[in-house]
Amino acid sequence: MSKFSLKIAAAGAICAALTIITLLYISRDIMQGVYNLPVVLLVLFVGIMMFYLWIDNNQTVFIRDLNEMVKAIAQGDFSQSVIINKDDELNNLNESLKLMASKLNSRLLKTEHEKDQMETILTSMVEGVLAFDITGRLLLMNKTAEDMIGITFVEAEKRFFLEILRNHQLADLLKKCLSDGSRQVIEANLSPTDQEYYRVYITPIIGKDEVSQGVIVVLRNVTEVRILEQVRSDFVANVSHELRTPLTSVKGYVETLLDGAIDDRPTAKKFLTIINTETDRLNRLISDLLYLSKLETGRIELAKKWISSQDMLDHIIKLLEPVALEKNITIESTVNTGAGSVFGNPGMLEQVLINLLENAIKYSYDGGIVNIEISICEQGRSIKVIDKGIGIPAESLARVFERFYRVDKGRSRKAGGTGLGLSIVKHIVERHRGQVQIESEEEKGTIVTIILPIN
Numbered sequence: 322m323s324k325f326s327l328k329i330a331a332a333g334a335i336c337a338a339l340t341i342i343t344l345l346y347i348s349r350d351i352m353q354g355v356y357n358l359p360v361v362l363l364v365l366f367v368g369i370m371m372f373y374l375w376i377d378n379n380q381t382v383f384i385r386d387l388n389e390m391v392k393a394i395a396q397g398d399f400s401q402s403v404i405i406n407k408d409d410e411l412n413n414l415n416e417s418l419k420l421m422a423s424k425l426n427s428r429l430l431k432t433e434h435e436k437d438q439m440e441t442i443l444t445s446m447v448e449g450v451l452a453f454d455i456t457g458r459l460l461l462m463n464k465t466a467e468d469m470i471g472i473t474f475v476e477a478e479k480r481f482f483l484e485i486l487r488n489h490q491l492a493d494l495l496k497k498c499l500s501d502g503s504r505q506v507i508e509a510n511l512s513p514t515d516q517e518y519y520r521v522y523i524t525p526i527i528g529k530d531e532v533s534q535g536v537i538v539v540l541r542n543v544t545e546v547r548i549l550e551q552v553r554s555d556f557v558a559n560v561s562h563e564l565r566t567p568l569t570s571v572k573g574y575v576e577t578l579l580d581g582a583i584d585d586r587p588t589a590k591k592f593l594t595i596i597n598t599e600t601d602r603l604n605r606l607i608s609d610l611l612y613l614s615k616l617e618t619g620r621i622e623l624a625k626k627w628i629s630s631q632d633m634l635d636h637i638i639k640l641l642e643p644v645a646l647e648k649n650i651t652i653e654s655t656v657n658t659g660a661g662s663v664f665g666n667p668g669m670l671e672q673v674l675i676n677l678l679e680n681a682i683k684y685s686y687d688g689g690i691v692n693i694e695i696s697i698c699e700q701g702r703s704i705k706v707i708d709k710g711i712g713i714p715a716e717s718l719a720r721v722f723e724r725f726y727r728v729d730k731g732r733s734r735k736a737g738g739t740g741l742g743l744s745i746v747k748h749i750v751e752r753h754r755g756q757v758q759i760e761s762e763e764e765k766g767t768i769v770t771i772i773l774p775i776n
């Protein structure tokens with residue numbers, strides 16, 4: 322009970338006491354047979370008036386307290402209550418208000434919890450989300466959208482779409498969605514200077530009454546997907562080109578043979594030799610492509626084991642000796658102390674060494690020397706393939722591991738290259754968790770180093 326109500330209650334009690342004393346005094350006069358009727362009536366009237374005034378004051382105070390309690394509730398303080406000991410209508414009202422306050426409190430807590438949950442979900446989304454009202458002004462924006470657009474919600478709130486994103490095409494789609502409720506999906510940059518690519522979903526916000534209340538814009542960054550698609554389509558174009566070149570050549574020679582060259586034996590033999598070389602190259606190209614695809618999809622099991630370094634080198638050198646002999650090239654091998662064995666997948670390491678030695682022979686001058694050297698190193702083993710050949714220009718060095726990249730397409734093709742050898746090497750070494758490095762100087766030679774871990 323408030324101080325004010327206590328004071329009024331005390332005043333009321335004093336009035337009542339005075340009235341009782343007066344009544345007792347009058348009743349003594351009556352007992353003695355001396356009474357003055359107008360005085361008695363006046364005293365009774367004043368008493369009754371005071372009594373009503375007291376009750377009225379009590380109610381006024383109570384209503385005032387209730388009013389303060391309702392004000393406190395309106396300001397979010399649900400702990401206030403009015404104490405009343407009487408069992409009447411006002412007390413019922415007090416109880417109902419207390420119940421309402423408690424229900425409001427729990428509903429408010431639930432709403433705040435749901436709001437927090439919603440904010441957490443929106444913040445952790447990888448997609449940018451923006452909501453616009455029916456007039457096209459920004460209502461909501463998550464953190465991802467802030468980062469994608471480079472503007473904060475505080476700066477963008479209540480602004481129109483074009484004030485936030487300078488893309489007229491997107492703004493037109495948003496307007497369309499606002500006017501006819503149609504969903505829109507488009508891939509676009511967010512602004513003319515934006516390097517990133519986004520898939521943008523524009524969807525109407527439909528209320529319970531089925532009426533559109535605004536628009537949700539969801540932004541998904543698809544730059545990486547686009548780059549991958551580009552790589553894939555470049556790859557398909559490259560493969561088609563690489564396959565068509567030998568096929569065109571084969572078809573040309575076959576037609577010439579059919580046109581009569583077949584009757585000229587030396588020419589026929591020359592043409593058939595070329596056809597044979599081209600079909601070999603086609604075959605190699607297809608094998609390399611299949612091997613690369615198997616490597617990329619992880620379909621080749623990486624069963625590693627210890628392999629004797631010398632045995633491995635002897636086997637590879639024997640395989641490539643005929644090719645080296647054609648150019649009068651000597652292959653020398655060295656296994657340094659402590660590097661008697663290497664740890665890896667035998668088939669895959671063989672592929673690596675064949676590709677590197679083939680390159681070293683192919684791009685060496687006639688009569689040159691190619692070295693292959695295995696040593697121990699900090700990470701495990703290093704395998705170096707060294708040649709004193711034509712070398713690689715500095716600007717091409719970083720690109721030689723790309724599929725189909727060749728410094729000199731004509732030269733590589735003539736030497737039977739597919740442009741896939743070093744990509745295969747890189748893939749295999751990376752699957753072994755190793756590294757591949759290349760150093761080269763034009764007309765001085767090239768060193769390719771493979772680092773293989775031993776675990």
Ligand SMILES: Nc1ncnc2c1ncn2[C@@H]1O[C@H](COP(=O)(O)OP(=O)(O)O)[C@@H](O)[C@H]1O
Pocket residue numbers: 676680681684708710711712713721726727728729733734737738739740741742743744767
């Ligand atoms: N040892 C090397 N010396 C000079 N150039 C090399 C050497 N190894 C690779 N290259 C260059 O890198 C390109 C890519 O090599 P690779 O992927 O093995 O394809 P290719 O089938 O043409 O040999 C080659 O075309 C060549 O231009």
Ligand SMILES: [Mg+2]
Pocket residue numbers: 676679680738739740741742743
């Ligand atoms: Mg090669």
